[in-house]
Amino acid sequence: MSAIKPTFLVTGSDLAAAALALLHDHEVVYAGKTPTEDHIVALCRQHDPVAIIVRYSKVGAAAMDAAPSLKVISKHGSGTDTIDKSAAAARGIQVVAAAGANAAAVAEHALALLMACAKSVVTLDARMRQGHWDKATHKSVELEGRTVGLIGLGAIGQRFARMADAMGMRVLGFDPFAKELPDYIERAELATIWRESDVISLHCPLTPENAKLLNAQTLGACKKGVIVVNTARGGLIDEPALLAAIRSGQVGSAGLDSFAAEPMTAPHPFHGEARITLSPHIGGVTADAYVKMGVAAAKNALAVLQG
The missing domain is CATH 3.40.50.720 (NAD(P)-binding Rossmann-like Domain)
Incomplete structure (x- = not known):
């Protein structure tokens, strides 16, 4: 019987193939195109992810409390204002960003x-x-x-x-x-x-x-x-x-x-x-940046998980 893989939650509907390849030892769960905070909390409660890759919506204290195994929140981009960094710090959860990727x-x-x-x-x-x-x-x-x-x-x-x-x-x-x-x-x-x-x-x-x-x-x-x-x-x-x-x-x-x-x-x-x-907050949305941000977000999260 195979061991249960730890889960990555992506607050979006997809992730670049190159990023997914890095996460082959993990289950990847998607929150969908326009997830709400409540939906993210529910998914955290259901899957108890070890990592969250943040694309859309906010990740606050409620989501963190719903995922006791959570170790890292990794931004799919450079701006981390949608993550409650004070709540993360208080719970020993690291927040990382794909600075420069886009x-x-x-x-x-x-x-x-x-x-x-x-x-x-x-x-x-x-x-x-x-x-x-x-x-x-x-x-x-x-x-x-x-x-x-x-x-x-x-x-x-x-x-x-x-x-x-x-x-x-x-x-x-x-x-x-x-x-x-x-x-x-x-x-x-x-x-x-x-x-x-x-x-x-x-x-x-x-x-x-x-x-x-x-x-x-x-x-x-x-x-x-x-x-x-x-x-x-x-x-x-x-x-x-x-x-x-x-x-x-x-x-x-x-x-x-x-x-x-x-x-x-x-x-x-x-x-x-x-x-x-x-324009609809699309400055960082190019085919190339999509791959760069996904790969960086995955690598950053794995680096924290691997110590």
């Missing part, structure tokens, strides 16, 4: 949103489909020589900085935890970033300290017409304040990939704003 994907998406804003890609496409030819009346923003302020200088922020530098932009960066930086990133305090940046791009985790970092006061301290890009976490922005700043012209345009409440439900105040370009 850096290329997210940085590229941030650049795509910046370019869409600066060049009015979505608006001009819609106008042309309506039969208009705006060559004589429309002027886009040229990014060469402009200043971009980056908040967060981890793997994603630094990769985006390299792209901005290659386009001839001046790069300011704020990150109190970043050590050595390439010479094309100028360290700057937030007050300097608000005052001098033509573009502000967010690449930091969401913490209680930086929630609603972009708000009426900080947006008001920015250059008039600043472009805002967010591929990090929606909670970094006070959304009503951003909307008001867009409507007043204080913010020229915004490219947003993450939101305070996800998935975004219709109708939403952002939907009627032509100068806000939206």
Whole structure:
């Protein structure tokens, strides 16, 4: 009679084949495409996993208490704000993340949103489909020589900085935890970033300290017409304040990939704003990043289990 394999719970409906190959000594249970916290708790109670790979939804104290064998919670990506890290620490459960696994994907998406804003890609496409030819009346923003302020200088922020530098932009960066930086990133305090940046791009985790970092006061301290890009976490922005700043012209345009409440439900105040370009928190979702994140999440969890 074969021994019962320990269980990995994946809070999603799938995992890359290369990641599954690493977990051949374990049972893998999937929570589905849109699991709720209650569903995750029920699965923990039913299967008592030794590890949880977090793709969607939140993992809190109730799930941890429902899985007495749980040793590690591994994020399928870099942001661990959906995991109750204090509850995990109190129970001796390690929390690990696939830092850098989706850096290329997210940085590229941030650049795509910046370019869409600066060049009015979505608006001009819609106008042309309506039969208009705006060559004589429309002027886009040229990014060469402009200043971009980056908040967060981890793997994603630094990769985006390299792209901005290659386009001839001046790069300011704020990150109190970043050590050595390439010479094309100028360290700057937030007050300097608000005052001098033509573009502000967010690449930091969401913490209680930086929630609603972009708000009426900080947006008001920015250059008039600043472009805002967010591929990090929606909670970094006070959304009503951003909307008001867009409507007043204080913010020229915004490219947003993450939101305070996800998935975004219709109708939403952002939907009627032509100068806000939206995408469904998909910056890190590429075929390549899917494999990289899955493999990293599996390896990180196994490393903890194997001591």
